[in-house]
Amino acid sequence: MKMPVPDSGIIARRREIVEALRAIVPGEGVIVDENELRAYECDGLTAFRQLPMVAVLPGTVEQVSQVLKTCKAMGVKVVPRGAGTSLSGGALPLADGVLLGMGKFKRILDIDYANRCVTVQPGVTNLGISNAVAHEGFYYAPDPSSQIACTIGGNIAENSGGVHCLKYGLTTNNVLGLEMVLMDGTVIRLGGKHLDAGGYDLMGIVTGSEGLLGVVTEVTVRILKKPATARAVLLGFPTSEQGGDCVAAIIAAGIIPGGMEMMDRPAIHAAEDFVHAGYPLDVEALLIVELDGPAAEVDHLIDRVEAIARERGACYARVSTSEEERLAFWAGRKAAFPAVGRISPDYYCMDGTIPRKALPLVLRRMQEMSDRCGLRVANVFHAGDGNLHPLILYDANKPGELEAAEEFGNDILRLCVEVGGVLTGEHGVGVEKRDLMTDQFDEADLRQQQRLKCAFDPDGLLNPGKVFPTLHRCAELGRLHVHQGELRFPDIPRF
Amino acid sequence: MTITILKPETTAQVTEAVRWALSAGEPLEILGGGSRRGLGRPVRAAHGLDLSALSGIVAYEPEELVLTALAGTPMATIRALLAGRGQHLAFEPPEGGTLGGLVACGLAGPRRIAAGSARDHTLGIAGVSGRGEAYKGGGKVVKNVTGYDVPKLMAGSFGTLTALTEITVKVLPAPEDTATLLLAGLDDSAAVAMLDRALRSPYEVSGAAHLPAAAAARSGVSAIAGAGGAVTLVRLEGFGPSVAARVAMLREELRADAVLGRDESLALWREVRDGACFGGVAADGPHLWKLSVPPAAGPSTVAVLRRTLDVEVFYDWGGGLVWLALPSDTAASDSAATIRSALTAGGHATLVRAPEAVRAATEVFQPLPEPLMALSRRVKESFDPKGILNPGRMYAGL
Ligand SMILES: Cc1cc2nc3c(=O)[nH]c(=O)nc-3n(C[C@H](O)[C@H](O)[C@H](O)COP(=O)(O)OP(=O)(O)OC[C@H]3O[C@@H](n4cnc5c(N)ncnc54)[C@H](O)[C@@H]3O)c2cc1C
Ligand SMILES: Cc1cc2nc3c(=O)[nH]c(=O)nc-3n(C[C@H](O)[C@H](O)[C@H](O)COP(=O)(O)OP(=O)(O)OC[C@H]3O[C@@H](n4cnc5c(N)ncnc54)[C@H](O)[C@@H]3O)c2cc1C
Numbered sequence: 029m030k031m032p033v034p035d036s037g038i039i040a041r042r043r044e045i046v047e048a049l050r051a052i053v054p055g056e057g058v059i060v061d062e063n064e065l066r067a068y069e070c071d072g073l074t075a076f077r078q079l080p081m082v083a084v085l086p087g088t089v090e091q092v093s094q095v096l097k098t099c100k101a102m103g104v105k106v107v108p109r110g111a112g113t114s115l116s117g118g119a120l121p122l123a124d125g126v127l128l129g130m131g132k133f134k135r136i137l138d139i140d141y142a143n144r145c146v147t148v149q150p151g152v153t154n155l156g157i158s159n160a161v162a163h164e165g166f167y168y169a170p171d172p173s174s175q176i177a178c179t180i181g182g183n184i185a186e187n188s189g190g191v192h193c194l195k196y197g198l199t200t201n202n203v204l205g206l207e208m209v210l211m212d213g214t215v216i217r218l219g220g221k222h223l224d225a226g227g228y229d230l231m232g233i234v235t236g237s238e239g240l241l242g243v244v245t246e247v248t249v250r251i252l253k254k255p256a257t258a259r260a261v262l263l264g265f266p267t268s269e270q271g272g273d274c275v276a277a278i279i280a281a282g283i284i285p286g287g288m289e290m291m292d293r294p295a296i297h298a299a300e301d302f303v304h305a306g307y308p309l310d311v312e313a314l315l316i317v318e319l320d321g322p323a324a325e326v327d328h329l330i331d332r333v334e335a336i337a338r339e340r341g342a343c344y345a346r347v348s349t350s351e352e353e354r355l356a357f358w359a360g361r362k363a364a365f366p367a368v369g370r371i372s373p374d375y376y377c378m379d380g381t382i383p384r385k386a387l388p389l390v391l392r393r394m395q396e397m398s399d400r401c402g403l404r405v406a407n408v409f410h411a412g413d414g415n416l417h418p419l420i421l422y423d424a425n426k427p428g429e430l431e432a433a434e435e436f437g438n439d440i441l442r443l444c445v446e447v448g449g450v451l452t453g454e455h456g457v458g459v460e461k462r463d464l465m466t467d468q469f470d471e472a473d474l475r476q477q478q479r480l481k482c483a484f485d486p487d488g489l490l491n492p493g494k495v496f497p498t499l500h501r502c503a504e505l506g507r508l509h510v511h512q513g514e515l516r517f518p519d520i521p522r523f
Numbered sequence: 524m525t526i527t528i529l530k531p532e533t534t535a536q537v538t539e540a541v542r543w544a545l546s547a548g549e550p551l552e553i554l555g556g557g558s559r560r561g562l563g564r565p566v567r568a569a570h571g572l573d574l575s576a577l578s579g580i581v582a583y584e585p586e587e588l589v590l591t592a593l594a595g596t597p598m599a600t601i602r603a604l605l606a607g608r609g610q611h612l613a614f615e616p617p618e619g620g621t622l623g624g625l626v627a628c629g630l631a632g633p634r635r636i637a638a639g640s641a642r643d644h645t646l647g648i649a650g651v652s653g654r655g656e657a658y659k660g661g662g663k664v665v666k667n668v669t670g671y672d673v674p675k676l677m678a679g680s681f682g683t684l685t686a687l688t689e690i691t692v693k694v695l696p697a698p699e700d701t702a703t704l705l706l707a708g709l710d711d712s713a714a715v716a717m718l719d720r721a722l723r724s725p726y727e728v729s730g731a732a733h734l735p736a737a738a739a740a741r742s743g744v745s746a747i748a749g750a751g752g753a754v755t756l757v758r759l760e761g762f763g764p765s766v767a768a769r770v771a772m773l774r775e776e777l778r779a780d781a782v783l784g785r786d787e788s789l790a791l792w793r794e795v796r797d798g799a800c801f802g803g804v805a806a807d808g809p810h811l812w813k814l815s816v817p818p819a820a821g822p823s824t825v826a827v828l829r830r831t832l833d834v835e836v837f838y839d840w841g842g843g844l845v846w847l848a849l850p851s852d853t854a855a856s857d858s859a860a861t862i863r864s865a866l867t868a869g870g871h872a873t874l875v876r877a878p879e880a881v882r883a884a885t886e887v888f889q890p891l892p893e894p895l896m897a898l899s900r901r902v903k904e905s906f907d908p909k910g911i912l913n914p915g916r917m918y919a920g921l
Contacts (some may be wrong), residue, residue: 142719143817143820144722144723144818187668187672189668193666194665197639198666198668200643201643210898214898215894216895220817220869221869222815222817222818222843222870223635223815224629224631224635224815224871225871226873226888226891227889227891227895227917228676228679228684228903229676230895230899230902232642233673233675236671237671253722253723253724255725256726276586279586279696280585280586282696284695321725321727321761322725322768325762325764325768328764329762381664381665381666382664383584383587383589383664385586385587410666413664413665414587414664415666448664449662449664450669451669452668453664454666456668457668457669461669465670469659473658473670476652476656476658476905476906477660477670477673479906480671480673480676482905483901483902484901495670506908508545508654508908508909510542520530520531520536520539521530521531521532
């Protein structure tokens with residue numbers, strides 16, 4: 029993984045740049061001290077670290093606009109940052125760039141139950157939104173596991189999802205409006221409190237754009253009423269194939285559970301040792317299926333799911349009978365990552381999506397890769413939508429293991445694409461999967477995406493080095509090759 | 524104008540046609556089923572690019588919740604195929620036309636409030652840009668955040684960015700049962716307040732509409748036409764026992780007057796979806812406008828309009844979607860200005876039915892603030908720098 033070579037000319041002008049920023053954001057809002065900058069040197073993908081040239085923490089939209097405009101005028105790169113929990117290096121700073129921290133944008137601006145939406149600044153945490161409306165029985169549906177820490181601005185940039193997203197959608201399906209600042213300082217608004225924004229669906233492009241198109245300064249999201257009940261079933265299977273079959277059969281029966289998560293044997297054991305959730309230890313695959321809705325519906329569907337599971341060879345089934353028990357079922361799943369962290373000095377969390385039917389093949393091939401490279405792998409995944417999270421266990425202190433883990437991870441993601449899936453289901457491309465983009469997209473696909481980037485940021489100053497394997501100049505991407513005098517479609521039918 | 528219609532049968536031929544159009548400087552009007560050419564701004568192009576021959580299902584796997592089809596595939600084919608496996612497109616698209624036309628128009632029906640619109644279900648696309656380049660975007664699985672979400676941008680772009688050749692959509696189980704609660708005689712604001720109450724309940728309401736007396740009287744469903752006044756409608760869908768339980772609870776909570784069973788419910792919501800009480804979008808008749816506003820602002824927006832315009836209305840999406848019918852002799856550009864100035868709480872208004880001359884002379888889609896328009900122009904240029912695809916369809920010069 030190589031980042032673009034820092035521009036020494038820019039670094040040489042650091043003092044001048046800092047002064048320009050101080051003129052916009054006074055006092056402690058501009059950080060130059062190396063020790064203080066350490067706080068920003070990486071995000072959740074800690075294998076890559078880089079101190080930014082300078083960090084700036086604006087407090088108003090006007091300041092964000094001025095910072096971007098000034099950076100554009102000076103040709104300085106900018107990396108936006110929320111809480112820094114990205115797992116793909118999306119918020120990794122640049123040695124010749126400004127880190128733009130949105131941490132001061134922490135206000136909830138408007139709670140509007142009549143229109144069932146909430147407007148917040150981008151630094152509000154995901155859970156903060158749900159908490160603000162919980163007393164009225166509402167919540168914000170997308171629930172990344174990092175929800176206590178990650179910000180809604182980061183969620184927009186990453187199009188984050190969680191356990192609920194098969195039924196309730198990702199961030200993109202729950203955003204109504206955005207205010208954002210373009211690299212030239214222009215402030216634009218997309219959508220609002222109404223459905224269907226009108227004009228081109230730019231909100232659709234911005235959501236999941238990993239901080240490459242603009243800096244989000246305000247967000248309006250839909251809120252939903254909490255389902256009346258939720259119950260979960262714990263299902264164990266002798267083979268992962270049977271677990272996968274059961275998932276397909278549940279969906280084929282017309283049931284879309286509120287959550288459907290699967291763990292393989294190593295993950296089950298690690299989780300059980302850690303939280304004592306009461307998981308069976310003699311199964312190869314464990315499925316947690318949660319049904320939510322009115323009590324009558326949940327009771328009806330729980331019975332159906334249990335029956336389907338028995339038909340598909342479940343050797344273990346337990347239905348939660350209390351809220352405590354339901355939470356206990358989830359406790360193991362939710363602690364799976366730290367649990368795996370206890371059985372290995374380090375682990376590397378991958379994130380790819382596959383068509384669910386390819387699961388047996390993918391698990392088998394992963395095992396072969398694991399045997400070959402000598403690194404163990406534990407699997408936790410969102411079974412409903414085929415989003416895998418293989419955890420590769422390694423020891424960073426052993427020479428070569430980090431590299432081997434990365435190589436193994438890349439092979440897994442290539443395999444996901446090979447079976448018809450995609451490189452990332454929720455963590456984003458960032459720097460981590462950037463160089464694999466050519467495995468999923470061909471040149472024309474990537475050129476068109478980069479042209480979109482040019483429409484927002486023609487100088488390529490916003491978060492460069494992320495997502496796209498090759499940095500193209502907009503002028504070159506904009507060229508149009510028109511071939512005069514080509515045959516006039518001799519073989520296309522005409523009327 | 525001499526109209527030549529090119530009807531490519533392969534993506535390679537679509538590419539060839541667009542490249543020719545580029546080199547000849549001749550714009551193309553993209554046609555799907557051609558069922559709705561009378562909507563939106565008229566495209567001035569001497570040549571049509573008819574994509575209806577690119578038809579057929581590429582892959583359908585019910586358990587994966589994904590369907591891929593060529594863009595010219597008739598919606599009727601897709602509906603029938605999905606219905607055979609108990610599935611559907613959850614956003615409740617209108618009948619007719621092709622999958623490409625549907626996505627290009629970015630539509631949704633009453634289930635919009637619960638299930639989203641075409642954009643929320645479009646997972647992947649392949650097509651030919653106005654640069655004559657074949658490319659793809661998105662993917663073919665339900666969960667994907669790899670690269671920009673180009674498929675979403677295609678939804679509602681009215682064929683101005685790319686001639687779509689293949690589309691992957693998310694499909695979902697169709698509800699087993701459905702029923703509608705009916706409240707009679709409420710005025711607009713009481714009705715929308717009631718819909719809000721229903722939508723604030725935890726009972727997963729999937730349709731929330733209000734038909735004032737005149738609109739209700741034109742319904743083909745006898746319980747509605749015979750109500751003798753305004754009707755307010757709340758739809759519940761799902762598994763049988765669940766619908767029964769929710770109907771019972773919500774009926775009590777809202778003190779609903781009646782409950783319509785499955786068949787009447789299905790017929791009624793088709794009417795709501797198609798704006799049938801105003802004759803639908805494709806027929807002649809009064810000018811038809813579609814307003815998208817914050818739901819609670821629906822009635823007050825209409826109240827303002829009623830003061831100066833002779834409008835008939837009905838509400839969907841809990842008040843967020845307002846259909847307006849205006850007599851066909853209204854001066855459209857005046858009414859456009861009046862309607863848009865009433866949108867003080869935010870939102871937008873689209874003229875969805877009027878004769879061609881009127882549409883050519885009116886801003887059919889909500890004009891955008893200048894910075895957004897400038898950005899939209901740059902986005903258009905990134906796909907179609909020479910304005911070859913459907914020029915002027917959405918906005919003049921775009
Ligand atoms: C333990 C753990 C569990 C996680 N579980 C999940 C999960 O279940 N699902 C999931 O989807 N993700 C998960 N993540 C990943 C991460 O939490 C999400 O990607 C999250 O959305 C990042 O938010 P953030 O505020 O931390 O953003 P950051 O990490 O600070 O930034 C992420 C990206 O967003 C950009 N960005 C941030 N703020 C803005 C803004 N205001 N405007 C424009 N761009 C901006 C940055 O430039 C960067 O590219 C997990 C992470 C951890 C550490
Ligand atoms: C402004 C407007 C509002 C509408 N609102 C409603 C509504 O509320 N309710 C309703 O029932 N119907 C509505 N429609 C009708 C809608 O167009 C049809 O339901 C259906 O989508 C048309 O399908 P078709 O294949 O016949 O498309 P056509 O009539 O052939 O084309 C429709 C549009 O899609 C483009 N298009 C078609 N195929 C492709 C393709 N493969 N690639 C790129 N672009 C393509 C066309 O250029 C054209 O702009 C609306 C249409 C418009 C223009």
